[in-house]
Amino acid sequence: MIAIYILWLRQLKRFIRKKTSIVGALGQPIIFLLAIGFGFGPVYAKAGGGNYIQFLAPGIIVMSVLFTSIFTGLEIIWDKQFGFLKETFVAPVFRFEILLGKTLGGATVAMIQGILVFLITLVAGFQPHLASLPLAFLFLFLVAILSSALGAAIAARLDDMQGFPLIFNFLVQPLFYLSGAIFPIKNLPPVLDVITKINPFSYGVDGLRFAFSGVNVFPPVLSLGVLCTATLIVLAFGTYQFSKVQL
Amino acid sequence: MEYSIEIKNLTKKFGDFTAVNDISFNVKKGEVFAFLGPNGAGKTTTIKMLTTILKPSLGEVFLHGHNVIENPHQTRKSFGIVFQDPSLDNELTAYENMQFHAILYGLKKEVYQQRIISLLALVELSDRKDSYVKNFSGGMKRRLEIARGLLHNPKVLFLDEPTIGLDPQTRNHIWAYINNLNQQENVTIFFTTHHMEEVERMAKMVAIIDHGKILITGTIEEIIKKAGTKNLEDAFISLTGSNIREEAGNVSKNQMRISNKLMR
Numbered sequence: 001m002i003a004i005y006i007l008w009l010r011q012l013k014r015f016i017r018k019k020t021s022i023v024g025a026l027g028q029p030i031i032f033l034l035a036i037g038f039g040f041g042p043v044y045a046k047a048g049g050g051n052y053i054q055f056l057a058p059g060i061i062v063m064s065v066l067f068t069s070i071f072t073g074l075e076i077i078w079d080k081q082f083g084f085l086k087e088t089f090v091a092p093v094f095r096f097e098i099l100l101g102k103t104l105g106g107a108t109v110a111m112i113q114g115i116l117v118f119l120i121t122l123v124a125g126f127q128p129h130l131a132s133l134p135l136a137f138l139f140l141f142l143v144a145i146l147s148s149a150l151g152a153a154i155a156a157r158l159d160d161m162q163g164f165p166l167i168f169n170f171l172v173q174p175l176f177y178l179s180g181a182i183f184p185i186k187n188l189p190p191v192l193d194v195i196t197k198i199n200p201f202s203y204g205v206d207g208l209r210f211a212f213s214g215v216n217v218f219p220p221v222l223s224l225g226v227l228c229t230a231t232l233i234v235l236a237f238g239t240y241q242f243s244k245v246q247l
Numbered sequence: 248m249e250y251s252i253e254i255k256n257l258t259k260k261f262g263d264f265t266a267v268n269d270i271s272f273n274v275k276k277g278e279v280f281a282f283l284g285p286n287g288a289g290k291t292t293t294i295k296m297l298t299t300i301l302k303p304s305l306g307e308v309f310l311h312g313h314n315v316i317e318n319p320h321q322t323r324k325s326f327g328i329v330f331q332d333p334s335l336d337n338e339l340t341a342y343e344n345m346q347f348h349a350i351l352y353g354l355k356k357e358v359y360q361q362r363i364i365s366l367l368a369l370v371e372l373s374d375r376k377d378s379y380v381k382n383f384s385g386g387m388k389r390r391l392e393i394a395r396g397l398l399h400n401p402k403v404l405f406l407d408e409p410t411i412g413l414d415p416q417t418r419n420h421i422w423a424y425i426n427n428l429n430q431q432e433n434v435t436i437f438f439t440t441h442h443m444e445e446v447e448r449m450a451k452m453v454a455i456i457d458h459g460k461i462l463i464t465g466t467i468e469e470i471i472k473k474a475g476t477k478n479l480e481d482a483f484i485s486l487t488g489s490n491i492r493e494e495a496g497n498v499s500k501n502q503m504r505i506s507n508k509l510m511r
Contacts, residue, residue: 006350014338083334087395089300091351092323247300 007101057126059181065114072106073151106148128212136211142227143204153238200230251435257306268459277433281450327401337381352399366394406438
C-alpha cells in the first residue's frame with residue numbers, strides 16, 4: 001500500500017514543480033469560456049436555453065480534468081523512454097499497485113487543475129450551488145480516476161509518442177466533444193444520441209451539472225453507477241495491459 | 248542451496264531474431280561473476296530476463312531458489328540492479344530518487360534515512376543530496392544509480408556496465424565498495440563490462456557470450472589457457488573475433504520492430 005503512496009507522491013511533486021505547464025493548461029479552458037461560452041451565449045439564450053455559461057462551465061471543468069488526467073497517465077511513455085519504468089518494474093511491487101499509484105496520482109493532479117478551472121468559471125460568471133460542492137467533487141474525482149486509468153492503460157503498451165496524435169484526435173477529443181460538455185444531449189441525431197449515451201464521460205458531465213445547477217438528463221445514481229463501472233472495467237483492462245509490459 | 252543464479256536453456260527470440268540462444272550456467276552464492284561479450288551479444292537481454300522485466304521464450308531461471316518466470320514478485324526482493332541505460336527520475340532530487348526506491352522495497356523510514364545518507368556519502372554525492380537529478384553529469388547519475396541499487400541490501404547484485412562514463416577514481420571507489428560488500432555480506436555480484444582489467448581484478452568466474460550463445464565459462468586462468476593467449480583481453484578478442492559490432496543501444500528493440508514490420 002505504501003508503494004501506491006510513493007507513486008502518488010511522485011506524480012504530485014512532478015506536477016507542482018512544473019508551474020509553467022499548470023498555467024499553460026489553463027489556457028484552453030479560458031479560451032473555451034471566452035470564445036465558445038461568450039460567443040455562443042446569445043444564440044443559446046435566443047434558443048431558449050438560458051445562461052450558456054451556466055451550462056458550459058461544468059463541461060469546461062470536466063474537459064480540464066479529462067485532459068490533465070489522460071496526459072498524466074500517458075506520462076508512462078516518458079517513464080519508459082527515460083528508463084524510470086524499469087526501476088519501478090523490478091521492484092517487489094505488484095503491477096496493479098503501480099497502476100493504482102499512477103492512476104491516483106494522475107487523478108489528484110487533475111483535480112487540482114480542475115479546481116483552478118472551477119475558480120476561473122466563477123470569475124466568468126458561473127453560479128453553482130455551493131451546498132452540493134462535495135457531490136460535484138465526487139463526480140469530478142470519478143471522471144479524474146477514469147481518465148487517468150485510461151491514459152495509463154493505453155500508455156502501457158506504447159513505446160513512444162508517435163501514437164499520440166492518434167490518441168488525442170480519435171479518443172480524447174471525441175470523448176470530450178461527444179459528452180454533452182458543450183451542447184445539450186437532448187434531441188440529437190440518432191447516431192450522435194447513441195455515441196453520447198455510451199460515452200461514460202457524458203454521465204460525468206451530466207452528474208456535475210446536476211450537482212452544480214440541479215439540471216440533469218440521466219438520474220444521478222445512474223451516472224454514479226456508470227462512472228464507477230467504467231472505472232472498474234478500465235482498471236481491469238489496465239492491469240491486464242500492465243501484466244503484458246516487457247521492457 | 249548452493250547456487251545464487253541457475254540458468255537452464257534460456258532463450259529469447261524477437262520474431263525471427265534469436266537474441267539469446269539456449270544458454271545454461273550457474274552462479275554460486277557469494278561469487279563475483281563477469282558476463283562478457285561484444286556489443287549486441289545478448290548480455291542486456293539476458294539480464295532483463297534474469298530480473299523479471301522480459302519474459303524468456305524458452306528455458307528456466309532460478310534466483311535464490313525462486314522461479315523467476317513463475318514467481319517474479321518473490322524474486323524481486325532478492326536482487327538489486329544497476330541498468331545499462333539511465334533509470335532515474337530527473338524531476339526528483341537525488342534523495343527523493345533514493346527514497347522512492349527505499350519505499351518501493353518496503354524499507355522503514357528510520358532504516359532508509361540512515362542508509363541513504365551513508366550510501367550518498369559513499370558515491371560522494373552528499374553535498375548534492377537535494378539537487379535535481381536533471382542537473383547531474385552522466386558520472387554523477389551513474390553513481391547515484393549504483394547507490395540506489397545497494398539500498399535494499401540485495402542478495403544478488405546485477406551490474407550492467409556499471410562503470411560506463413566514470414573516472415578512474417570513482418571506478419576504484421565503487422569496485423572497492425562492491426568487493427567489500429561481496430566479502431563481508433556474501434552478496435553475489437553479476438556484472439558486465441568492457442574493461443578487462445575490472446574483470447581481472449574482481450571476477451572469480453567469467454562467461455563470454457556472443458551472438459546469443461555462451462562461448463566459454465570458467466575462471467580467468469582457464470579462459471586464458473584455453474584461448475592460448477597472454478591475457479584476458481586477447482583471449483576475449485580471439486574468442487569473439489576482431490570485427491567491430493553495431494552499437495548495442497537498442498538492438499533487441501530495433502530487431503523487434505524490424506521483425507514486426509516483416510510479419511505485417
